[in-house]
Amino acid sequence: MDDGVKSGQHAVRTSNLGLILRAVRRRAPCSRAEVAAATGLTKSTVSSLVGELIDRGLLREAGAAAGERRVGRPGVMLEVDDRSIAAIGLEVNVDYLTIVAVDLVERELFSRHADFDARAAGPGASVHRMAALLAEALADPLLAERTVLGVGIAVPGLVDAATGTVTHAPNLRWHDVALRGPVAAALARQGLGAVPVAVDNDAGLGAVAEHRGGHLAGTPDLVYVTGEVGIGAGVLVGGVPLRGARGYGGEIGHMPVDRGGPRCGCGRRGCLEARAGIAAILRGTVPDLLPDGPLAGAAIARAVRATAERAASGDARARGALAEAGEWLGRAAAVLANLLDPSAIVLGGYFVPLAPWLLPACEAAVAAHTIAPPRGGALVHASTLGLRAAARGGAASLVDALDRGRLPLPPRRRPAPRG
C-alpha cells in the first residue's frame, strides 16, 4: 500500500535533534556555537534544539570552557548526559542468557550472564527468565532514576524485526515465536509502559556493537563473525545491518572453502564450519577432552579454555590445529573482503580467547587472497566485547536509533518552555 515515508516539520526537527546529538557525541565537550558551525544550522536553531535535548535528559551543560583561554565570551560546554538514560540489551542463545544495560555513552551500568538452556526450556520459560533478568537489572541502584530507552533482544536466527518475532532459529528450535509482546508485557508489569522492544539477529547486533562500542568504534563498514556453535556473519553497510531480501543472509558457515574436505553436518564437504567451526577446532586441539556425542554448551566453554591453556604452554598439536583453522578463516574472510570491502572483520564468540593463535595464519591467508591493495592497519581483529557483544549490540542499536532520530524521544524531565 504505502511506499515510503512522508516528511513534515516534525521529521525535520527529529532529524536535526539526532544531528546535534551526533555532533555533540563526536566533539564533546563543545559549545553550542561549535555545534552550529559543524552542522550548518544557525545558532538560534541549535539553541532551541539543544534546549529540548537537555530537557529530555540527553545532553547536559558541563560548566565553562576549561583550559584554553581565547578571546571573547567563553561558550558553555555541552556533553552527552550519561546519568538520565539507560538502554538494555538481552541475548538469548543456546546455552546462556546475557543482559547488559548501558548509558548514553555506552558505558556498562549492569551486566549479568546466566547459564540457561533456551532450547530445552522453550520460548515460554525463556521469556519468563528474561523477565526475571530484566527485573533484576531494573532494581539495580545504577538504573533506579533512569529513563529506559528500550530493550534490544539478540537471537541466533532469522527474525522479523518489524513485528518482533523470531521466525526461524534452528539452534534454539524456535519457530514463529513472538518476543516483543511478552517482553513488553513483562516491562509493563515493572511499570514501564511504552518502552520499545526490538528483536534482531545476533550477528548483526554484534556488528552494531563493534561499530559503536568496541575498539573499532566509528567504523561503519565492518563484518562481525560469530563463533558460537555455528559460524555466522553480521554485515554492517554504512552503519546499518544488511538484512537481504527475506532476512536470511550473513550465512557463511557453509561457504565451501576446501573442496573434498571433511564432511559437514549439512551433508556437504569442505564447509567453513567443518574446517574452522568451534567443534572442528576442538577436535583438532583437545580430542582427548571431548565427549562422544554432540558438543553441549558448557563442555565447549571448558574445552576452549583447555585449548587456550595448551596453546599458551606451547603444545604443538594445539597450535598447529589453531593455525590451520585460522588459515581457513582467513580464506573465507578474504572472500568477504573482496566482495564487501569492509574496514574491518571482527572475530567474536569463542574465537576471541583463541585469537592469539588464530590471527597470524588468518591474516596471512587474507593477505594472500585479497585483490584490493592492503590498507593501513590490520583487517582482521578479535572482538574486545567477548560473549557480551550481541547483548551490547541490542542496547547499542537503541542508542544508535536515537542518534539517527529513529526513536521517539524520552519524555521531558523539565517542563516544556512556556507554552
Next chain:
Amino acid sequence: MDDGVKSGQHAVRTSNLGLILRAVRRRAPCSRAEVAAATGLTKSTVSSLVGELIDRGLLREAGAAAGERRVGRPGVMLEVDDRSIAAIGLEVNVDYLTIVAVDLVERELFSRHADFDARAAGPGASVHRMAALLAEALADPLLAERTVLGVGIAVPGLVDAATGTVTHAPNLRWHDVALRGPVAAALARQGLGAVPVAVDNDAGLGAVAEHRGGHLAGTPDLVYVTGEVGIGAGVLVGGVPLRGARGYGGEIGHMPVDRGGPRCGCGRRGCLEARAGIAAILRGTVPDLLPDGPLAGAAIARAVRATAERAASGDARARGALAEAGEWLGRAAAVLANLLDPSAIVLGGYFVPLAPWLLPACEAAVAAHTIAPPRGGALVHASTLGLRAAARGGAASLVDALDRGRLPLPPRRRPAPRG
C-alpha cells in the same frame, strides 16, 4: 568536519516531491486523491506538490478517469510525463563506448554502440569521443525539446563518485582520471550548463539498471554479475549500490572456487575467473578459433557468437564446457546468495548469449549449495539488457536519484504560480 545532513523546509518538500513521483510511477494512472491516500499527505499538500511536478515536466494530467464509473466527481488522472525529460547514460569499456538516452519511464529514446579502444586511446581522446557521442545524441529529434536530467557514466573500475574521478581502472589502464569536469565542459559547449554528471562503477550501475528497468524491475536487493574480460559483481542493497569502505568491493572474479584448479592471471589457482571467465569458457568451447596471444575485444565477441552457434547446433564439447562453467558460476552465486540473500542474481555481459547453456548447471549448483530455503522463482537470471546494461544503469541512476529527491529538479517549463 561535517557529520551529517541538516534538514530544513526545503528538504521536506524535496522528499515529498520524490514520494509523490514514486507513488504516481507505481500507480499510474491515478488521481491526486489516490496519491493522498497512498502517501498519507493531505489533499491540499498533494495538490501543491503535483502542481510543481507538472510545471517542471515530471508529471502530466491524462484526461478523465477512464473505465470504471463510480459515484462522485471523477478524478483527473496523473501519469509520469515521458515527453519532457531525458536522462543519458554512457559506458566506457575496454573495447567499446555505449550511449543510451531514456525518458522518465525509462524507455529508450536513443542508443549507439561504438567500437572503441579506450585503453589505446587514453583518457583525453576517450573524453573527446564521448563528447562526440553526446552531441550526436543531443541532436536526435527525439531529444530535441527535452530537458536533460544528467549524464551517468559507467566505468569498469574503482571510482570516487563524490568527485567524479576514475581512481583505478586496471583494464583501461586509467588512474586518477577526472571525468566529471571534462564531460561537463563538453556539455556546456552544447549549451547545457548545469547538467549533473555522475561517474560510477559499471557493475553497480548494471545492478541499478536491472533494478529499475529489466524484467526484474522493482527488486531492491539483487546482484548483477558482469561478464566482460573480468567478472565483477554489483551488489544492490535496498536499491542502493554497495560501495564498501574504500569503494573497492564487488570483486568476485578471484573468489577461490576450485582449490588446485588452473592457474589464474592473478597468480593464484582456481579463481572463479580462471574457471568461468569468458576467456576460460572460450578456451573450452572454441579453442580452434582463438588467437595465440591475449584475447582482444572484437575477437571475444566473434568467439562468443561462434560458441553460441555451436552450442545451439548441439556440439557436445561446447555444451560440456558451458555446463561446467555454469556450475562454477553457480557455486560462486551460492556464496553470494548465502551471504547477501538477494532476490535475484543477474548474469550480464557475454554471459547473456550463452545463458541457455550456462543456466541449467548454474541453477543446479546454486540449489545444491544454498542454505536458506528456496524461494518461489528462479534465483539466477540472464540480463535482458545485454551490453547496454551499464549505460542504461547510468541513465537509470539519475532517474532513481530524482525519484528519491536526491537530484535538483529540472527548471519550470511553466511560470511559477503567482508569486
Next chain:
DNA sequence: CCGATTAGTTTGGTTTCCGTACGAACTAAA
C-alpha cells in the same frame, strides 16, 4: 432538479528553520 458523494482548491493556522539584532561575558590594551 436536488441530495449524496467524491475530487480538487482556497484559506487560515501551526511548526520549524533562518536572518538579524542585541545583551552577556570575556580579553586586550591604554
Next chain:
DNA sequence: TTTAGTTCGTACGGAAACCAAACTAATCGG
C-alpha cells in the same frame, strides 16, 4: 579603570512547508 573588540547565546520577525477545514466542482441516482 575604562574602552574597544570578540565571541556566545537568545529573541523576534519572516519565510517555507504541511495540515485542517471550508468551499467549489463534477458526477450519479432518483
